[in-house]
Each structure stands twice: as C-alpha cells, then as structure tokens.
Amino acid sequence: MENPVSKAVVTVLGFDSKGIIAQVSHVLFIHDINILDISQTVVSGYFNMIMLVDITSPNCSFDVIRDDLNALAKKLGLEIRIQKSEIFEAMHQI
Amino acid sequence: MINTSEIMETLRMIDQEKLDVRTITMGISLFECVTDDEDKLAQRIYDRITTQAEHLCKTGEEIERDFGVPIVNKRVAVTPAALIMGAVKHPVKIAKALDRAGKTVGVDFIGGYTALVQKGMTGADRRLIESIPEALSETDILCSSVNVASTRAGINMDAVGMCGRAVKALAEKTRDRDGLGCAKFVVFANAVEDNPFMAGAFFGPGEGDSAVSVGVSGPGAVKRALEDVRGLPFDQVAETIKRTAFRITRVGQLVAREASRRLNVPFGIVDLSLAPTPAVGDSVAHILEEMGLEKCGTHGSTAALALLNDAVKKGGVMASSHVGGLSGAFIPLSEDIGMIHAAAEGALCLDKLEAMTCVCSVGLDMIAVPGDTSAETISAIIADEAAIGVINTKTTAVRLIPAPGKQVGDRVEFGGLLGWAPVIPVHPFSSADFIARGGRIPAPLNSLKN
Numbered sequence: 001m002e003n004p005v006s007k008a009v010v011t012v013l014g015f016d017s018k019g020i021i022a023q024v025s026h027v028l029f030i031h032d033i034n035i036l037d038i039s040q041t042v043v044s045g046y047f048n049m050i051m052l053v054d055i056t057s058p059n060c061s062f063d064v065i066r067d068d069l070n071a072l073a074k075k076l077g078l079e080i081r082i083q084k085s086e087i088f089e090a091m092h093q094i
Numbered sequence: 095m096i097n098t099s100e101i102m103e104t105l106r107m108i109d110q111e112k113l114d115v116r117t118i119t120m121g122i123s124l125f126e127c128v129t130d131d132e133d134k135l136a137q138r139i140y141d142r143i144t145t146q147a148e149h150l151c152k153t154g155e156e157i158e159r160d161f162g163v164p165i166v167n168k169r170v171a172v173t174p175a176a177l178i179m180g181a182v183k184h185p186v187k188i189a190k191a192l193d194r195a196g197k198t199v200g201v202d203f204i205g206g207y208t209a210l211v212q213k214g215m216t217g218a219d220r221r222l223i224e225s226i227p228e229a230l231s232e233t234d235i236l237c238s239s240v241n242v243a244s245t246r247a248g249i250n251m252d253a254v255g256m257c258g259r260a261v262k263a264l265a266e267k268t269r270d271r272d273g274l275g276c277a278k279f280v281v282f283a284n285a286v287e288d289n290p291f292m293a294g295a296f297f298g299p300g301e302g303d304s305a306v307s308v309g310v311s312g313p314g315a316v317k318r319a320l321e322d323v324r325g326l327p328f329d330q331v332a333e334t335i336k337r338t339a340f341r342i343t344r345v346g347q348l349v350a351r352e353a354s355r356r357l358n359v360p361f362g363i364v365d366l367s368l369a370p371t372p373a374v375g376d377s378v379a380h381i382l383e384e385m386g387l388e389k390c391g392t393h394g395s396t397a398a399l400a401l402l403n404d405a406v407k408k409g410g411v412m413a414s415s416h417v418g419g420l421s422g423a424f425i426p427l428s429e430d431i432g433m434i435h436a437a438a439e440g441a442l443c444l445d446k447l448e449a450m451t452c453v454c455s456v457g458l459d460m461i462a463v464p465g466d467t468s469a470e471t472i473s474a475i476i477a478d479e480a481a482i483g484v485i486n487t488k489t490t491a492v493r494l495i496p497a498p499g500k501q502v503g504d505r506v507e508f509g510g511l512l513g514w515a516p517v518i519p520v521h522p523f524s525s526a527d528f529i530a531r532g533g534r535i536p537a538p539l540n541s542l543k544n
Contacts, residue, residue, distance in 0.1 A: 083162035090344040092100040
C-alpha cells in the first residue's frame with residue numbers, strides 16, 4: 001500500500017490587507033497543522049500566497065479544515081483553497 | 095518539491111481552462127442476478143446496484159473536495175441487459191429497475207440497456223431493441239446502446255434497420271422535449287467493453303465483478319496551450335498537445351486510483367477522451383480553429399483532427415497505467431460550442447462530420463436532423479458510419495436526433511451538458527430499398543490494404 005496523503009497546498013489570492021498570513025496561520029495552528037513552506041508576493045496590491053502544509057496528523061478531518069478556511073476567506077474577502085498535494089505532483093512530476 | 099509556477103499552472107487549468115474529470119463510472123456485473131422470474135430479476139438488479147454503488151457519489155464528492163478538481167458526473171455502467179434477459183418477456187420492467195437503482199444511488203446516468211448484435215440476434219436482443227423507445231421515454235437517466243457491427247463479424251443490416259426505426263420512434267415518444275430521448279441512445283460499431291462515457295457505457299461480459307473507470311476532459315487546456323505555439327510548425331503543435339494531454343490524464347489517473355482505493359473496487363481504465371461541453375472555452379472545434387482553420391469543418395479539419403486525436407493518445411498513454419474506453423477526441427455537435435457555431439454558419443455539414451469520424455475517437459454524435467427524416471435514411475447513416483468503423487478497425491457510433499416538427503435551420507435545445515444544436519440537412523434521396531434488403535454485410539478482408 002502507498003503512504004497516506006500527508007501534505008496539502010494552501011493558496012490564498014485577493015487584495016492585500018493586514019494580518020492575512022496571521023489569520024490563515026492561526027486556522028492551521030488550531031488544527032495542529034505544521035507549515036512547511038511559504039511563498040508570498042504582492043503585485044500592485046494583489047496578494048498571492050502559497051503554503052505547503054503537513055496534514056499527517058491534524059486534530060480534525062480535512063473537510064473541517066477546508067470549511068474553516070472557507071469561512072475565513074469569506075470574512076477577509078479572499079479566495080483560499082486547500083488541496084492535497086498529490087494533484088500537483090501527479091500533473092508536474094513523472 | 096513542487097514549485098510555485100506549477101501550482102499556479104494547475105489552478106489556472108482548473109479555473110480558467112475548465113480542466114475537469116468528466117466522470118467516475120463504476121462498472122457492475124449483473125450476471126449474478128440472472129433468474130427466469132422477471133420480478134425477481136428486477137429486484138436483484140436493483141439490490142445489486144444499490145449495494146455496490148452505495149458510496150460512489152459520496153466518494154466522488156470527497157475526492158473532488160480533497161484535490162480541488164471538479165468531477166462533473168458519477169455514473170454506473172452494467173452488463174449489457176440483453177445478456178441477462180434471456181427469459182424476460184417485458185424488458186421495460188428491467189429498464190425501470192435500472193433507472194430506479196441509478197436514482198437511488200444518486201448517479202447522473204446509468205448505462206447498459208444494451209444489446210450486442212454485430213452478428214446475430216437472440217430473442218432477448220430483439221425484444222430489447224424493440225423496447226428501446228418505450229424504455230427510454232419512460233425512464234430518466236437510463237442510457238441504451240446497440241452494437242450492430244464489428245470488424246470480425248461485419249455489419250448486421252437487420253439490426254441497423256431496427257435501430258433506425260427505434261431512433262424514429264424514440265424521437266416521436268419524446269416529441270414534447272424535441273426528441274431528447276434520442277440523446278440517450280447510441281448505435282455502435284466495434285463497441286468497447288470499458289467505455290465510461292454516455293450514452294454508450296456498458297460493462298462488457300469480459301469484465302470482472304466491478305471496476306471503476308474515469309473519463310477525463312480538458313479541451314480548454316489544450317486550446318490554451320496551443321495559443322503559445324501560434325504560427326509554428328505542426329511538430330510543435332503535436333508536442334504541445336502531448337504534453338498537455340499527459341497532465342490532464344495524470345489527473346484522471348490520480349482520481350481513478352483514489353476512487354478505486356476508497357471504494358475498494360478494482361481500477362478499470364482511464365479514458366483519454368477530450369470531452370467538450372457547451373461552455374465557452376471547453377471546445378474541441380476551437381482547438382482545430384486554433385491550429386489555423388477559420389471555421390471547424392472547412393478543408394483541413396480532418397487533418398487537424400487526426401493530429402489532435404493521435405497526439406492526445408500519445409501524451410495520455412504514458413500518464414496512466416491502464417488506458418481504454420474510447421480514448422481520443424470527441425466531436426459531439428450539440429455539446430461543443432465551436433461545433434454548434436460552425437454548423438449554424440454552414441461551415442460544418444453531415445458529410446464533413448462523417449469524414450472527420452474516420453480519424454477521431456467515435457462518430458456522428460448529438461446531431462439534430464430534420465424531424466421528417468425517414469427511419470431508412472437514419473439506418474443508412476448508421477450503416478455508413480458502421481462501415482467506417484468496420485473497415486478501419488475502430489469504434490464508430492451514431493447518436494442522431496430527428497427532432498419532431500423541426501426543419502433545417504431550426505434550433506433544438508437539450509439543456510445542461512447536452513447543449514443545443516442547429517438542425518442540419520440530410521441528403522433528400524431515398525435509401526429505403528438499400529435498407530429493406532436486410533441480412534449481413536460480410537466481415538472485411540484485413541490485407542491487400544488500398
């Protein structure tokens with residue numbers, strides 16, 4: 001059997017404002033998710049962040065994490081997505 | 095380690111280029127249901143499907159959420175019904191049981207109201223084909239197919255005649271919906287046993303108890319990639335299509351593997367077909383136009399489609415452990431906005447579509463023809479298409495809608511993934527005496543190729 005999925009990619013897109021990273025990180029923190037890597041740019045006020053996170057042992061289901069991130073996205077007026085990393089690996093690695 | 099630009103590329107393909115997984119299709123064998131008691135057979139079929147596919151939709155939705163890739167349809171394909179209805183005198187009863195089972199598990203379509211009659215017809219085959227108009231007009235999500243020809247058996251012209259009449263009767267019975275029933279019925283030559291796409295999906299007798307197969311989509315992603323090689327030689331066009339098809343297929347393979355693991359059902363195949371939808375930016379015709387054709391259907395379309403179909407297969411094959419189904423490029427008329435416009439503007443006619451089916455994955459698909467087209471003419475169109483499949487050792491199919499009361503130039507609305515179509519003309523000259531002959535067209539010689 002293959003190893004269970006352990007990583008996910010969080011992408012955040014939208015207009016920049018204070019505290020985006022703090023609030024996204026907070027949601028991940030309360031679910032016991034470790035951030036492995038962050039890449040972030042702001043181009044003419046447009047915020048773009050990609051996080052690689054470890055979801056090997058979160059304290060809740062993947063659906064709950066996504067729902068909480070969606071709620072935050074609504075509050076901040078951003079687009080936040082979390083996807084298991086295998087889809088990116090499948091498409092870009094042989 | 096995946097990098098930022100790769101992540102953004104994947105998101106762009108999903109968001110802007112409409113990359114999706116068209117369907118997860120669970121094949122279910124119904125052989126274990128066989129009995130000579132009709133009511134008991136119907137009940138067993140219902141129980142078998144609702145047990146085996148109980149978690150199919152929920153699992154599909156979970157995978158969709160986990161990977162953030164849309165999975166448009168969940169479907170069930172079953173053993174060709176005629177094979178298990180040897181003793182059934184009222185096939186519509188079984189059709190309704192299949193439809194009910196599909197609705198209970200929540201799938202979009204259930205396929206397999208099917209007869210394989212490429213060489214001969216059993217009583218059950220005959221009863222099934224004759225029941226198709228009633229069965230499909232009295233059910234909602236059931237799809238039906240008949241295989242009338244194969245390279246090894248030739249063309250069963252009696253069956254071709256019956257299918258033409260079935261199409262006409264089905265259109266008439268669903269007159270209030272512009273003959274929509276015909277969208278659920280396809281006539282094949284060289285049908286494949288593991289096709290996950292509707293209306294032609296069935297789970298062939300050579301399959302096991304159950305399997306999950308996946309059909310991908312993504313013409314928008316191919317079109318977008320080709321925008322980067324405008325004006326360059328075809329070598330680059332082919333390379334670009336291969337690379338994109340590889341990525342699209344990898345998504346299909348991932349989804350298929352996950353579905354197989356989570357449902358604990360063996361993985362069947364990934365079907366590489368580029369399936370369009372009527373949405374803007376999801377068109378196979380627009381890929382051909384991106385290659386340099388003013389309108390799909392003009393001279394050069396067959397060559398462009400041949401290149402596309404071949405490159406999609408070459409790119410996709412390496413991305414999946416098992417490739418099967420219809421794998422290639424689909425050219426359904428009503429389900430592709432570029433095809434719709436080309437037909438409406440007169441660039442694309444039935445004869446050119448027929449030529450294009452010689453080099454693409456299936457056949458004359460979702461084409462609206464005038465309501466007064468005779469059953470014999472429809473049969474003759476089926477025979478032509480079957481001949482192309484038989485001689486070229488490929489799958490071909492016909493799904494025509496003789497829309498009742500509609501004339502050339504009228505518009506037929508199907509809705510949803512099925513789209514809309516302008517009614518296009520058929521030849522006015524009769525084929526009635528040709529179809530009236532019946533019998534079989536012998537299997538072709540496979541050497542002395544000229």
